[in-house]
Amino acid sequence: xxxxxxxxxxxxxxxxxxxxxxxxxxxxxxxxxxxxxxxxxxxxxxxxxxxxxxxxxxxxxxxxxxxxxxxxxxxxxxxxxxxxxxxxxxxxxxxxxxxxxxxxxxxxxxxxxxxxxxxxxxxxxxxxxxxxxxxxxxxxxxxxxxxxxxxxxxxxxxxxxxxxxxxxxxxxxxxxxxxxxxxxxxxxxxxxxxxxxxxxxxxxxxxxxxxxxxxxxxxxxxxxxxxxxxxxxxxxxxxxxxxxxxxxxxxxxxxxxxxxxxxxxxxxxxxxxxxxxxxxxxxxxxxxxxxxxxxxxxxxxxxxxxxxxxxxxxxxxxxxxxxxxxxxxxxxxxxxxxxxxxxxxxxxxxxxxxxx
Amino acid sequence: xxxxxxxxxxxxxxxxxxxxxxxxxxxxxxxxxxxxxxxxxxxxxxxxxxxxxxxxxxxxxxxxxxxxxxxxxxxxxxxxxxxxxxxxxxxxxxxxxxxxxxxxxxxxxxxxxxxxxxxxxxxxxxxxxxxxxxxxxxxxxxxxxxxxxxxxxxxxxxxxxxxxxxxxxxxxxxxxxxxxxxxxxxxxxxxxxxxxxxxxxxxxxxxxxxxxxxxxxxxxxxxxxxxxxxxxxxxxxxxxxxxxxxxxxxxxxxxxxxxxxxxxxxx
Numbered sequence: 369x370x371x372x373x374x375x376x377x378x379x380x381x382x383x384x385x386x387x388x389x390x391x392x393x394x395x396x397x398x399x400x401x402x403x404x405x406x407x408x409x410x411x412x413x414x415x416x417x418x419x420x421x422x423x424x425x426x427x428x429x430x431x432x433x434x435x436x437x438x439x440x441x442x443x444x445x446x447x448x449x450x451x452x453x454x455x456x457x458x459x460x461x462x463x464x465x466x467x468x469x470x471x472x473x474x475x476x477x478x479x480x481x482x483x484x485x486x487x488x489x490x491x492x493x494x495x496x497x498x499x500x501x502x503x504x505x506x507x508x509x510x511x512x513x514x515x516x517x518x519x520x521x522x523x524x525x526x527x528x529x530x531x532x533x534x535x536x537x538x539x540x541x542x543x544x545x546x547x548x549x550x551x552x553x554x555x556x557x558x559x560x561x562x563x564x565x566x567x568x569x570x571x572x573x574x575x576x577x578x579x580x581x582x583x584x585x586x587x588x589x590x591x592x593x594x595x596x597x598x599x600x601x602x603x604x605x606x607x608x609x610x611x612x613x614x615x616x617x618x619x620x621x622x623x624x625x626x627x628x629x630x631x632x633x634x635x636x637x638x639x640x641x642x643x644x645x646x647x648x649x650x651x652x653x654x655x656x657x658x659x660x661x662x663x664x665x666x667x668x669x670x671x672x673x674x675x676x677x678x679x680x681x682x683x684x685x686x687x688x689x690x691x692x693x694x695x696x697x698x699x700x701x702x703x704x705x706x707x708x709x710x711x712x713x714x715x716x717x718x719x720x721x722x723x724x
Numbered sequence: 725x726x727x728x729x730x731x732x733x734x735x736x737x738x739x740x741x742x743x744x745x746x747x748x749x750x751x752x753x754x755x756x757x758x759x760x761x762x763x764x765x766x767x768x769x770x771x772x773x774x775x776x777x778x779x780x781x782x783x784x785x786x787x788x789x790x791x792x793x794x795x796x797x798x799x800x801x802x803x804x805x806x807x808x809x810x811x812x813x814x815x816x817x818x819x820x821x822x823x824x825x826x827x828x829x830x831x832x833x834x835x836x837x838x839x840x841x842x843x844x845x846x847x848x849x850x851x852x853x854x855x856x857x858x859x860x861x862x863x864x865x866x867x868x869x870x871x872x873x874x875x876x877x878x879x880x881x882x883x884x885x886x887x888x889x890x891x892x893x894x895x896x897x898x899x900x901x902x903x904x905x906x907x908x909x910x911x912x913x914x915x916x917x918x919x920x921x922x923x924x925x926x927x928x929x930x931x932x933x934x935x936x937x938x939x940x941x942x943x944x945x946x947x948x949x950x951x952x953x954x955x956x957x958x959x960x961x962x963x964x965x966x967x968x969x970x971x972x973x974x975x976x977x978x979x980x981x982x983x984x985x986x987x988x989x990x991x
Binding site: 428429448449450451454455456458460462463464466475479480523524 | 897898899900910915
């Protein structure tokens with residue numbers, strides 16, 4: 369029994385193949401996933417990874433080639449989209465151009481055959497929720513991008529769906545508006561308590577908004593976990609490099625730890641394979657004096673100033689490159705210069721072993 | 725001044741050529757309209773202004789009869805052609821690209837490509853068989869024939885309208901609990917309506933204007949306005965025909981203006 373009362377959406381061994389004959393592409397390749405009630409779940413991955421396909425399967429716009437989809441314990445695999453208590457915020461918003469803002473927001477309720485008074489009341493509530501009361505009788509083409517986005521949100525939330533699907537809804541907005549909408553979305557999710565499934569390729573968006581993240585690549589689910597889990601304990605090279613910046617260093621197991629190519633041994637790590645990769649985040653490394661005990665000797669090759677911090681590119685004795693992020697002090701100086709010999713010290717738990 | 729972008733409008737002879745083209749296009753029409761107000765019967769001299777030819781045409785029962793028949797055929801055939809063209813346009817655009825799509829377009833637009841006289845002869849033979857089999861002699865043949873060759877004219881603006889319409893809109897309606905019928909009724913149809921009206925108007929004008937197919941298909945006593953006018957001109961040139969042409973021209977200008985307003989892109 370995988371069907372706990374907590375689960376809102378469950379995908380079981382879902383496969384979606386497109387094309388025919390020799391040109392079959394598996395957009396989703398045996399994906400199994402549970403999304404919990406009331407959580408903000410993000411599907412994160414590069415374009416073409418299958419995240420939007422999975423969303424379309426949940427919405428009912430596509431039928432899976434194999435596998436099952438359950439909503440709140442009921443099998444909805446074969447239900448058409450209009451019979452699923454799931455609403456979508458589309459990337460293009462897909463607002464109805466011939467209707468006013470209020471008519472757009474009330475559309476789902478009208479189609480459900482709710483009484484006129486209830487439609488009017490809920491529409492007004494939803495417009496208040498997204499702060500567009502003043503725009504109720506405008507045509508959608510008279511609104512700005514951010515306002516259209518809010519109408520799309522209100523329209524999808526009005527029928528009080530069990531799940532709200534969001535297909536890269538912020539990608540068309542400029543940076544400042546995007547940040548505002550991120551906060552807004554999080555607020556709406558907490559106020560309504562509706563399960564949100566959010567699709568994005570933006571790892572920062574995923575980290576800041578989500579309760580849990582599912583990282584996808586090449587039609588497969590790579591890792592599911594909290595933003596912290598995914599960032600600090602990636603399970604493979606793809607997840608480690610897609611989320612945040614990182615250093616990859618080859619290593620091999622020796623007595624008591626893992627040995628890097630430069631000869632330094634990192635204590636306390638084990639591996640089952642003769643050669644593995646270590647991932648170390650640039651902010652988890654400290655620069656020390658070159659002769660400090662236990663430090664890894666390195667040479668500064670170049671510095672890149674980013675404002676809040678400086679990326680110091682280092683070469684280890686075997687030539688391997690390591691990036692160290694140094695937070696900028698008031699002077700903006702990183703405290704090292706090109707060509708300088710230094711030592712590197714890894715913070716506790718900074719190095720994660722990847723066996724792929 | 726030395727560096728200027730290429731502009732065809734600055735090539736030598738552009739302006740005289742343009743003027744000649746416009747003269748060739750519009751001078752005959754201007755003369756027709758002018759002579760429809762000519763009080764004399766001559767086509768050479770303008771003898772004075774009169775509305776008598778319009779009055780005469782209006783009082784002529786043959787003209788009235790042919791006009792009503794033309795309008796009936798054009799309206800019914802236009803409605804049938806628009807309905808069929810809408811279905812065809814929905815079927816060819818509201819879905820992913822499919823194999824044989826170009827072939828389907830060619831099949832739908834067949835009347836634009838096959839010479840009209842060929843269609844006319846073919847229909848003559850085809851309808852003759854049906855007349856023998858059923859004994860039916862009514863306007864149905866003309867209406868059917870007109871509806872058929874009007875389909876591509878109705879199809880083009882409807883298809884253009886649909887192609888400019890985001891497919892996601894229908895997905896959004898379905899997502900918001902609209903059944904396929906409700907999606908069509910509340911989203912596709914209202915957005916499509918300007919295209920359908922434009923399509924109907926093109927079909928209407930095309931039907932109103934047809935001579936070749938009508939001549940072959942019509943039974944005795946089924947003259948439409950164009951075939952009646954042709955018959956008149958064959959016997960003798962009557963100024964009445966100019967007046968009818970002027971009225972038809974006016975009607976066409978009104979319809980075409982409405983067509984452009986309806987199909988104009990917003991923003």
